[in-house]
Structures are given as structure tokens and as C-alpha cells.
Amino acid sequence: MSKALVIIGAGGHGKVAADIALKIGYENIVFFDNNDSIKECVGFPVLGKSEMTEKYKLWDFFVAIGNAVRRKEIFEMLEEKECRIVSLIHPNAVISRRVKIGKGTAVMAGAVINTDAVIGDGCIINTASSVDHDCVIGDFAHIAVGAHLAGAVHVGQKTWIGAGATVSNNIRICGECMVGAGAVVVKNIDEKGTYIGVPSVKTK
Ligand SMILES: CC(C)(COP(=O)(O)OP(=O)(O)OC[C@H]1O[C@@H](n2cnc3c(N)ncnc32)[C@H](O)[C@@H]1OP(=O)(O)O)[C@@H](O)C(=O)NCCC(=O)NCCS
Incomplete structure (x- = not known):
């Protein structure tokens, strides 16, 4: 499988994360964001709530949320689901x-x-x-x-x-x-x- 990354959080931090991901060889990128009105971020699809990650289990994950409490919560949720956080x-x-x-x-x-x-x-x-x-x-x-x-x-x-x-x-x-x-x-x-x-x- 090509290098593929789920970025959680389609705000400013997520945009910069996507830019780095492309530079280090990721070919497929999707975002998740709790804000259903965002459909696209720096040219990549924004797919909906951060809980909807089950079908991307073989992808790498990165949490791009500025708020440390929320970042930790999502990080721990991904760990519980045994997602690979990079x-x-x-x-x-x-x-x-x-x-x-x-x-x-x-x-x-x-x-x-x-x-x-x-x-x-x-x-x-x-x-x-x-x-x-x-x-x-x-x-x-x-x-x-x-x-x-x-x-x-x-x-x-x-x-x-x-x-x-x-x-x-x-x-x-x-x-x-x-x-x-x-x-x-x-x-x-x-x-x-x-x-x-x-x-x-x-x-x-
Ligand atoms: C310190 C900080 C958290 C305070 O935010 P806040 O609680 O919303 O405070 P306010 O903006 O209401 O400011 C309250 C007072 O503190 C002053 N103040 C705010 N931040 C200040 C700072 N960094 N240094 C000196 N004075 C500051 C304001 O001028 C204001 O003074 P006044 O009451 O005389 O008008 C915020 O200003 C700050 O510095 N955030 C860092 C942002 C940052 O680094 N972003 C980088 C993203 S990569």
C-alpha cells in the first residue's frame, strides 16, 4: 500500500501537517474534522467526525489539534483502537x-x-x-x-x-x-x- 495518512483536525495545524506529510513521502492524505461544514483542506478531502476512523485502520494517523487537552483525548482514543500514530x-x-x-x-x-x-x-x-x-x-x-x-x-x-x-x-x-x-x-x-x-x- 502507498504511504497514506489520516490527519485529525483540518485547521491551521492540520494544513502544515499535510505539507510536511507530502514532503516526507505520503501519497494519500485524508482529514477528519468534527466540523461537518469543512469538506476540503489544502486540496485533500475532509471526511467527517474523528470517531469515524475504523475503515482507515491500516493508514498512519496524526492528530493536528492545537488544544493540548483535546489532542491528548484523540491521541488516546486512537491508541485504544490500536491505530498507528506517527x-x-x-x-x-x-x-x-x-x-x-x-x-x-x-x-x-x-x-x-x-x-x-x-x-x-x-x-x-x-x-x-x-x-x-x-x-x-x-x-x-x-x-x-x-x-x-x-x-x-x-x-x-x-x-x-x-x-x-x-x-x-x-x-x-x-x-x-x-x-x-x-x-x-x-x-x-x-x-x-x-x-x-x-x-x-x-x-x-
Ligand atoms: C498570554 C495570553 C494567553 C493571554 O491571553 P488572554 O487571557 O486572552 O489575555 P488578553 O488578550 O485578554 O489580555 C489581557 C491583558 O494581558 C496583555 N497581554 C496578553 N498577552 C500578553 C503577552 N503575551 N505579553 C504581555 N502582555 C500580554 C494584554 O495586552 C492585556 O492587557 P490590558 O489588560 O492592559 O489590556 C495570550 O495573549 C498569548 O500570549 N498567547 C500566546 C499565543 C501564541 O503564542 N500563539 C502561537 C501559536 S503557534
Whole structure:
């Protein structure tokens, strides 16, 4: 069978995922989306609700949903159905040979992941972001476009590091945090919530 991929989520993230999939050799792509009014996405069919995946069991799967809670739910539903969840890594990402990347993770164009970093399942390492040496990125975390993590940063599960944010070396950020766009994190974050500014402070 030719390389075939089901992408769940026909929004912006799904579009970029399809682009990577084509670049790495997928020939057939279909989307599923809960929004029945979307019929087509970047030239590929959108087939309906994400639960309707039974007949595509032999295809690869990728969950392209920005919301980490929802992304995790769908990911777990696919795992229960024993679907094969794949990671999509853009050929123009720069990834050290010693990096570990879980399944269902997207690494977008221009991202740099340096030596001995560990990236979990269902993560998004977005366009032109960087994750430096020895970082540990928890499952379903999102390092947004242009965000930079210095060496040995730990990011907890489902945390979102906003666009252009910077995290200083050796910092630990717990799970379920939102670090706002452009924030600079220079102290550990131990309490879930929203953090913005330079240096970052908790707002919610
Ligand atoms: C931090 C964030 C989550 C706050 O969102 P929100 O709760 O809806 O907040 P609001 O937009 O209502 O803004 C509340 C206040 O915080 C300020 N603010 C919002 N985001 C800010 C940021 N990143 N840095 C500094 N100030 C910010 C707003 O200007 C506003 O100030 P005001 O009350 O003086 O007018 C959001 O602004 C953000 O930065 N999201 C990241 C988006 C991103 O990175 N996308 C990338 C996709 S790849």
C-alpha cells in the first residue's frame, strides 16, 4: 500500500501537517474534522467526525489539534483502537542524532533540536523554534513559533510556550502552563497558570 495518512483536525495545524506529510513521502492524505461544514483542506478531502476512523485502520494517523487537552483525548482514543500514530518531522528541521522524539509529535520547518534533548508524545515543536541540549519536553507540550528554550530546560505536560518566548537555561516549567508570546522565563515555574512579560510573572 502507498504511504497514506489520516490527519485529525483540518485547521491551521492540520494544513502544515499535510505539507510536511507530502514532503516526507505520503501519497494519500485524508482529514477528519468534527466540523461537518469543512469538506476540503489544502486540496485533500475532509471526511467527517474523528470517531469515524475504523475503515482507515491500516493508514498512519496524526492528530493536528492545537488544544493540548483535546489532542491528548484523540491521541488516546486512537491508541485504544490500536491505530498507528506517527510523528511528522519536516526535512528542514535540524535535529541532533542524539535526540529522542515520541510518537505523534510534529517538528516544523526551521526548528532546531539540539543534542540529548527528549521530546514526548503528541508535542508540537513549531516553526523556527529551538529546543537546546538536554531539554526535556513533556507529552502534549507546544513550543510555539519562534520560541527558544536554552539548555536543560524542562517543560511539563500540556504546557504551551508562546510565540517568540524565551526560557533561560536549566529552568523547569511545570505542566499545564501557558507562557505568553514574547515572555522571558528566568525562574522556575512550579504552579500551573498563565505567565507573561519580561521577566515573566503569573497573571492567572
Ligand atoms: C498570554 C495570553 C494567553 C493571554 O491571553 P488572554 O487571557 O486572552 O489575555 P488578553 O488578550 O485578554 O489580555 C489581557 C491583558 O494581558 C496583555 N497581554 C496578553 N498577552 C500578553 C503577552 N503575551 N505579553 C504581555 N502582555 C500580554 C494584554 O495586552 C492585556 O492587557 P490590558 O489588560 O492592559 O489590556 C495570550 O495573549 C498569548 O500570549 N498567547 C500566546 C499565543 C501564541 O503564542 N500563539 C502561537 C501559536 S503557534
